[in-house]
Amino acid sequence: MPTEFEVLAKVPTGLFIGGSWVDGHGEGRIAVEDPATGKTLLEIANANAEDGLAALAAADAAQAKWGKTSPRERAEILRRTFELVRERSEEFAMLISLEMGKPIAEARGEVTYGNEFVRWFSEEAVRIGGRYGSLPEGHGRMLITKRPVGPAFAITPWNFPLAMATRKIGPAIAAGCTMVVKPAELTPLTTLLFVKTLEEAGLPAGVINVITTSTSAATSGPIISDARLRKITFTGSTQVGRQLLKQSADRILRTSMELGGNAPFLVFEDANLDAAVDGAMLAKLRNIGQACTAANRFIVHEKVADEFATKLAARMGALNLGRGIEAATTMGPVINEKARANMQRLVDTTVKEGGEIVTGGEYGAGDGYFFKPTVLANVRPGSTILGEEIFGPIAPIVRFKTESEAVALANDTEYGLVSYAFTEDFKRGMRLTESLETGMTGLNTGLVSNAAAPFGGVKESGMGREGGTEGIEEYLETKYVMIPATEAAD
Numbered sequence: 001m002p003t004e005f006e007v008l009a010k011v012p013t014g015l016f017i018g019g020s021w022v023d024g025h026g027e028g029r030i031a032v033e034d035p036a037t038g039k040t041l042l043e044i045a046n047a048n049a050e051d052g053l054a055a056l057a058a059a060d061a062a063q064a065k066w067g068k069t070s071p072r073e074r075a076e077i078l079r080r081t082f083e084l085v086r087e088r089s090e091e092f093a094m095l096i097s098l099e100m101g102k103p104i105a106e107a108r109g110e111v112t113y114g115n116e117f118v119r120w121f122s123e124e125a126v127r128i129g130g131r132y133g134s135l136p137e138g139h140g141r142m143l144i145t146k147r148p149v150g151p152a153f154a155i156t157p158w159n160f161p162l163a164m165a166t167r168k169i170g171p172a173i174a175a176g177c178t179m180v181v182k183p184a185e186l187t188p189l190t191t192l193l194f195v196k197t198l199e200e201a202g203l204p205a206g207v208i209n210v211i212t213t214s215t216s217a218a219t220s221g222p223i224i225s226d227a228r229l230r231k232i233t234f235t236g237s238t239q240v241g242r243q244l245l246k247q248s249a250d251r252i253l254r255t256s257m258e259l260g261g262n263a264p265f266l267v268f269e270d271a272n273l274d275a276a277v278d279g280a281m282l283a284k285l286r287n288i289g290q291a292c293t294a295a296n297r298f299i300v301h302e303k304v305a306d307e308f309a310t311k312l313a314a315r316m317g318a319l320n321l322g323r324g325i326e327a328a329t330t331m332g333p334v335i336n337e338k339a340r341a342n343m344q345r346l347v348d349t350t351v352k353e354g355g356e357i358v359t360g361g362e363y364g365a366g367d368g369y370f371f372k373p374t375v376l377a378n379v380r381p382g383s384t385i386l387g388e389e390i391f392g393p394i395a396p397i398v399r400f401k402t403e404s405e406a407v408a409l410a411n412d413t414e415y416g417l418v419s420y421a422f423t424e425d426f427k428r429g430m431r432l433t434e435s436l437e438t439g440m441t442g443l444n445t446g447l448v449s450n451a452a453a454p455f456g457g458v459k460e461s462g463m464g465r466e467g468g469t470e471g472i473e474e475y476l477e478t479k480y481v482m483i484p485a486t487e488a489a490d
């Protein structure tokens, strides 16, 4: 494993505009912090609105030529990038763990997962299809083709520093779109290292541009209202997504929105309880509970609720809090003090509203933002915690009696990203896949994410899909050509 200093020394600290690493014109530099120690890892460039527009100008200037490159050429650049990231996977894992806090084993998992999007879209690039057919009246033919949307703007969250970037950059490159990428201020380093890798893999100047900024609204606004931009793709909170949709409306921008979640995790009386606890550990604690797919509400049949709570608490209570890059660590800190204080508020409020702490419920020791993995039992339907995205290591358990009651509880939210259900009854399982109002369902599993599958939500969890054959469509426009049928003159 490389040392943390070796890895940090490889990270470019500038903005990447038109193929050059340049300094930003925003105020000062951005200090990127290690959430496990509170110490600064690196200082990087801070973009202002002018830099944002320079990045858009570079993307716009590169678009026409890039859109005409052969699919094979784009595929091979992605494939080379995939190989390079795989060779450097330990560096990427270390960097993710340092800036975001997740245990190194999980960071390795993110490198594999995030890089899968690069491989998947290298394969999708050459499969952009079209169709040809007769008009029903017979007087003409229709030729239907796909074209790149044009310059896109990607805004990503801090929780999966590599995967959230590759899910957007991969399909944009495959489709022939250029892009300006704005990673989250809290974890921008992995995107910078990834883009440097793209550059080494031969990506032409201007195709992908990166701006890091401490003034995301002021720097993004002018990009969104500029006539050169054709598309915005965002992953983050529903609140910010709603704001960006309003801004996009003025210019009728194509939008893809991967927003917040409030995933229900249903455990029926006929479930394999050990499998359900394994699934719960993944669905709840992957990324220290800071995932849009994180199980937010455990809805458990009253006959098995106590046993489930005891087993889950035993597993969660045994986790070892620490710095992600240390081998003994099985659980990292939450991202910052604000997030940690929010965990305490949610626990205290739940207890006031009648819930009980089975394990955890308080800050962990050390300088980082540690919060003990927490199980809350007998949480009352209607409790505050059930209506909010927790985004941390707290598992509230609600009891139910009947399947229809469980489904009603599960669907009682404005979100609709993912749901999980554990049951050994096949017919019930099939019913649930249809009655749960979410874009994705994990049936007897706590992990659904896969580069080959369409990831995304319904309701206020967003629109559009990332990954799968659907993922590239977000970066393509459909073009229809009408060709009148003719007859030979002779």
Ligand code: NAP
Binding pocket: 155, 156, 157, 158, 159, 160, 164, 182, 183, 184, 185, 186, 213, 214, 215, 216, 217, 218, 220, 221, 235, 236, 237, 238, 240, 241, 243, 257, 258, 259, 260, 261, 291, 292, 293, 389, 417, 457, 461, 462
């Ligand atoms: P966030 O606060 O919404 O921020 C996401 C990104 O938007 C960041 O890059 C942020 O920049 C930027 N941003 C914030 N306000 C903006 C504005 N007015 N104009 C332009 N950009 C703006 O979300 P987060 O705290 O980073 O991430 C957590 C959220 O993301 C959760 O709700 C989670 O569910 C969601 N998420 C969803 C998915 C999914 O696929 N559905 C995946 C992962 C996460 P700054 O860093 O400067 O604030």
Ligand code: MG
Binding pocket: none
């Ligand atoms: Mg934020």
